[in-house]
Amino acid sequence: MHVFISPRIIRLIDLAIEEDELGFDVTSQVFFEGERARAQLIAKQALVVAGLDVVRAVFARVDPGVRCEFAVEDGQAIESGMTLGWLEGDAVSLLRAERTALNFLQRMSGVASLTASFVAQMGSSTTRIVDTRKTLPGWRELDKYAVRCGGGTNHRFNLAGGVMIKDNHIAAAGGIQQAFERVREQAPHALRVEIEVSNLEELSAALETGAEIVMLDNMNTETMSAAVQQVRAHRHGQRVLIEASGNMTRERLPELRDIGLDFISVGALTHSASAVDISMRVVLP
Secondary structure, X not given: OOXXXXXXXXXXXXXXXXXXXXXXXXXXXXXXXXXXEEEEEEEOOOXXXXXXXXXXXXXXXXXXOOEEEEOOOOOOXXXXXXXXXXXXXXXXXXXXXXXXXXXXXXXXXXXXXXXXXXXXXXXXXXXXXXXXXXXXXXXXXXXXXXXXXXXXEOOOOOHHHOEEEOHHHHHHXXXXXXXXXXXXXXXXXXXXXXXXXXXXXXXXXXXXXXXXXXXXXXXXXXXXXXXXXXXXXXXXXXXXXXEEEOOOXXXXXXHOOOOOOOEEEOOHHHHOOOOOOEEEEEEOO
């Protein structure tokens, strides 16, 4: 897998380089000025790789002369002790960019690894694990790409990516039907409309509107299973997508994987992922 290094990602990389004051690395300059070196990227734990293209982009911004050769690919599960790749170039450049590159690689691989653990809990189920907009500010593209590396699926990228009618919108409109009608009067026809419901009565009202997606929010498993049956029995039910959200822990997934959901959205994939342990070892000639 590969991520397109967009102008937004370049700005993020440049911000990270700027905040680390890479041009003022006195320590590396004192010890390694004029030296060339190779650096090995090593996994210190089992993980799913994500972010190699960003690593390459970081080193290219610091020193276009640094060469990157990767032994693995984004989306690949690897074991502790495996080599992710080698970097070669000016020793000072390698050390200046080390922490910035690793920060990107470790977080992105952490998101991918956590996502993979959620996906594994679903077994052979056709229900897909999806992310949310609960991403690190500025990291939306990278967080969502990392989710895909881990086998997950992306929800909308931003507020413009779909219409989601939630409790505050419904209260402002005076009801589910009124909220749907107000949205359809103004929203582009190509945008799907999703309605959040918290009980079976609200679900019935949402189905009557003709919404394309319903979100079952914070329901227990018994109620959620009844909701799925209610959707499928409705005259529009075969074309309605069903998403479950709220308190979706990894431990809970086995009881949900076979009840007929289309998606389970998990904010934790991006808001609670821990950086994995990857190190860079510099070797002088």
